[in-house]
Amino acid sequence: MMQQYLSIKERYPDALLFYRMGDFYEMFFEDAQLASGVLEITLTSRNKHDESPVPMCGVPYRAAQAYISRLIESGYKVAICDQVEDPKAAKGLVKREVVRVVTPGMIVEDELLDAKTNNFILALSRHQHITGLASLDISTGAFRLTETADRNAIIDEIMRVAPREMLLPESLNADAAFTPFIKENLISAITVMEDRLFEFAGSRQRLLKQFDTLSLEGFGCESMKAGVGAAGALIHYVSETQCQKLEHLSAVQTYFLGQFLVVDDQSCRNLELSGNIRTGSRQGTLLGILDQTVTAMGGRLMAHWLRYPQLDPAPIQVRFDAVADAVGQMQTRRDLRESLKPVRDLERLGSKISMGHGNARDLTALKRSIQALTDVFSVLSSLSAAPYTYDRDTTKLHALADLIHRAIREDAPPVISEGGMIREGYDNGLDELIRISKDGKGWLAELEAKERNTTGINSLKVRYNKVFGYYIEVSRTHSESVPDHYIRKQTLVNAERYITDELKHFESRVLNAADQRNDLEMNIFVSIRDRVKAHHADIREVARFIARVDCLTTFAEVAQNNGYCRPKINTEGILEIREGRHPVVEKLITGERFVPNSIVMDNLKNQVLIITGPNMAGKSTVLRQVALVTIMAQMGSFVPAEKANIAITDRIFTRVGALDNLSAGQSTFMVEMQETANIVNNATEKSLVILDEIGRGTSTYDGLSIAWAVAEHLHDLNGTGTRTLFATHYHELTELENQLDRVKNYNIAVKEWNDEIIFLRKLVEGGTNRSYGIQVARLAGIPEPVIRRSKVILAQIEAGMHPRAAENNEAGTGSKKRKGHIQLGLFSPMERKLLESLQMLDLSRMTPIDALNLLNELQIKAQSDVN
CATH class of the missing domain: 3.40.1170.10 (DNA repair protein MutS, domain I)
Incomplete structure (x- = not known):
């Protein structure tokens, strides 16, 4: 052994x-x-x-x-x-x-999986300078591949797929510039395989054999050597670990990263798309608001749409039409959602059955789901939008449901090897074996009564266990009365066990019947499961259709319940949101009404918006809601606004807050700069950039200069600029409106009252030069003595005095007033005017007397500003 x-x-x-x-x-x-x-x-x-x-x-x-x-x-x-x-x-x-x-990526058991989350295994391959990526969810049959020469795009895609397990070729695993980042930041369950398993020729042959085709042209990947290499390695790994050919993997979906809006992983976290920053759960996220789906398949598709918003306006409009249709028929929509509730996870049921892991209860769940489709399709007939039309014949599926209903018991056990699965009346041979087993129980009762009467031992029992089979048990006190034809089998402390020729003959007959019954039941069950397996493609297609219907009607339900509007979509760079709201914050706030705000951006006059205002006023909420509304629109969802016209956006970048990454030896400022570098290096004229403070992690001068330069760079990017929302406490940045054509200033309005501030939460045109930091500090609970002292120091600094020097003068110590101004900003108004005047001079044409006269004018102007 x-x-x-x-x-x-x-x-x-x-x-x-x-x-x-x-x-x-x-x-x-x-x-x-x-x-x-x-x-x-x-x-x-x-x-x-x-x-x-x-x-x-x-x-x-x-x-x-x-x-x-x-x-x-x-x-x-x-x-x-x-x-x-x-x-x-x-x-x-x-x-x-x-x-x-x-393995982590090879799971099909429901109890090991999250119903609304895909469980992906991902493989990478490299061919020359191209990196291929393939991902597979074995539990649903979702199989996709892509490739790109952009290494950063591959990193983004790995994080977007969020695999539980990865496969790497030996050569790529040895890439010191690539693999360590994956291992440290993405996933630890990595299997390294020989390079030959990722080679194009062998991988292509494995895919052709898997799909039973002559070429990969029909899947759009015949010439994608890196992508095919990754997909072929995945198929090899699957066959090795599952010890079978997985027939439910009958196609691969080829996609290109340029087809979808990209939200990198950091921005995904900043915007809290699917996991909140504090706990990582869905609560308090955009997905938590949108995912009101009633099926597991719909939940997974909703999560997929969230991470892969469309760039092509055509499919977006198709989804809008379907949502509008369902919004307009509230009762039909609610009847439809109710009819979807009995539909179980057809994707995973079909895959599980195809792999030979399905039990009788899985077949029963499949039957009930197919039966529920009758009501679903009946209600769908009232909706006219194209996505609600199913053009495939479901006759074969209903025949399968009828077969399962006739054959499988509703109370079948979860284990398939112990019988009790097949209904009486389905198979004559099985019914005969069942009758023998049932008659055996009655025969045993009759034998027990007969033996008691014959022997006069009223406590005599006829019993069975797996070790000794059938036996007669007599207590030790009655052992003298046991007949001679009883054969002792076992002695216990208080009893003796016997067998007889009659009992042995019965045991042989019944046990053989029981074994034959279990074997026959297993054969019948497997034959039924194989018949279901043959129709996996039909099950998969109806599952995908149900998932799509569930998502679209959920969009309609959420839209109507929350007052969302149908947005327009444009490719001209216009982003207009009238009375827009943050879809998550508006549901979470208590004690006050959510204040909507309007945003207008374009590529002509309003491309870079500088937003100032105090902390807690709502700048971050406005920034995030613009990004979320854009994502929702490109998903095909209605949006939280009175009116919206959304520019097709290729990427959304965010730099929102920062935490020290101490484990990597990175400070707050380093994290800020890395995120900012990602933006300035990768943004395009079709991107949307969200900047919530830059440079706070370093000195005032350095931070302001970096923020200024970044704003200029985004304004001038590739000669056209990119749409940017820039919230800042550097009020000097408002000067950019006077220097750059497409910059506009906005601020979040507040009202002062009795030395306190009231947050109006309203975005208004124009800049502000106050941060109200001391008032916000009071709201945060800073003690009153500290607040009073802050006011004194602020007044002294604004007067151009050093706080300690001012106090020494007031105390009569004779200390001199410090000369000069405590410069908090990079440019004071006076300095700015002087600089502007100097910049306009043409020294080549100026005479000495002209220079002296100008210098006199500047001196008079400077003195008047000081006074």
């Missing part, structure tokens, strides 16, 4: 081997030591009295799934080694084989 174990383990060195022995999965040696610690189970040993006992631990076969889940969550792989022949028929050692390797 140990030789068999070691030979199997040798083929799976990177996995924990679950070795089936009876009712347990056993682990030995290093596997046992590691697993016992992770699973917190007892570590024992085999051959305890030997000099070198073998470490050993085990988990019950029936409870194995929970233990496997814990190991996968901890980043381990599990090779499941089962008995592949009947122990009764085995000659010598029972044959065992690994039937499946469970």
Whole structure:
């Protein structure tokens, strides 16, 4: 047995081997030591009295799934080694084989998966200067590939896919400029494979064999050598770990990164698209607001649409039409959403059944889902938009549902090897075996009554267990009354167990019937499952249709419940939002009304908006809501505004807040600068840039100069500029409106009253030169003595005095007033005027007397400004 174990383990060195022995999965040696610690189970040993006992631990076969889940969550792989022949028929050692390797990216069990989240494994490949990427969710059959020469775009795409596991070729794993970033920032479950498995020729052949086609032209990837290399390596890995050809992987979707709006991972976090910054949960996110889907498939598609908003106006308009149709028919929409509720996860059910992992309960869930489609399609007939039309024949699906209904019991057990799955009346041979089993129970009762009467032993019992089979049990006190034809089988403390020829004959008949019944039930069940498997393509297509219907009607439900409008879409760079609202904040605030705001941006006059105002006034909310409204519109959703005209945007960049990344040795300022560098290096004229402060992590002069230069760069980008919302406390930046053609100043209005401020939350034209920092400090709970002292110091600085020097003068110490002004900004108004005058001079044409006269004028102007 140990030789068999070691030979199997040798083929799976990177996995924990679950070795089936009876009712347990056993682990030995290093596997046992590691697993016992992770699973917190007892570590024992085999051959305890030997000099070198073998470490050993085990988990019950029936409870194995929970233990496997814990190991996968901890980043381990599990090779499941089962008995592949009947122990009764085995000659010598029972044959065992690994039937499946469970890895973080190779999971199909519902209890190990989040219903509304895809579980991707991702592979990378490189061909010359091109990097290919392929991703697969084995539980749904979603299989996609792409490629690009842009390494940063590949990083963005990896983070957008968010895989649970990655495959890398040896050469790419050795790339010191690429792989360490992946390992440190993205994912730790990485499998490195030989480069030959990623080569185009071999990968292409594996894909052709998988899809049973002559070329990859139909999938649009025949010439994509890097992408095909990654996809072919994935297929190899799947066949090796699942020990079968996965027939539900019948196509691959080719896509290009330029088809979708890109929101990099940092911006995704800043905007809280799918995980809030504090806990990472969906609560308080855009996805949390939009995802009111009623099916698991719809939930996954909604998350996909959020990360892949469209750039092509045509499909966006198709979604708008469908949402408008559902908004206009409220009762129909609600009837439809109600009819969708009984539909289970058809994608994952179909995949699970196709892989041979589905049980009788999965077939029953499939049946109920197909039956529910009748009501779904009936209600859909009232909606006219194109996405609500299903043009495929569902007759075969309903025939499958009828087959399952006739064959599978509603109360079938979750285990398929112990019978009890098939309805009586479906198969005559099975019915006969069931009758024998049922009659056996009555026969045993009759035998027990007869033997009691014959022997006069009223406590006599006829029983059964798996070890001894059927037996007659008599208490020790009545052993003298036992007839001679009873054959003693077992002696207990208080009883004796016997068998008789009659009981042995019955046992043979009944047990054979029970075994035959289980075998026949299994054969019937597998044949039905195979018939379902043959129609996986039909199940997949209707699943995708239901997911799309669920998402579109959810958009309509959310739009009507929250007062959203249908936006217009344009390609002219116009971004106009009238009375727009933040979709998340408006649902979370309490105690006050959300104040809507309007934004107008274009590429002619309003391209860069400088937004000033105090902290807590709402600058960040305005910035984020513009980005979120843009994303929602390009998803095909209505938006929180009275009116909106949204420019097609290729990328959204955000620089919002910053935290020290101490583990990487990075300060707040370094994080700020890295995010800013990403923006200035990658933004295009079709991008939307959100900047919420730049330069706060360094000195005033440095920070202001960097902020100024960045604003100029974005205004002049590629000669056309890019749409930018720039919130800042550097009021000097408002001067850019006078120097650059497409810069406009805005501020968040506040009202002063009794030395306090009231936040009006309204965005108005014009800049402001006050930050109201002391008033905000009071609101934050700074003690009143500190507030009073701050006011005194502020007054002294504004008067051009050093605080300590001013106090010394007032105290009569004789200290002199400090000359000069405590310069907080980069340019004072006086200095700015002088600089402007100097910049306009033409020295080549100026005479000495002209220069003296001008110098006199500047002196008079400077003195008048000081006074």
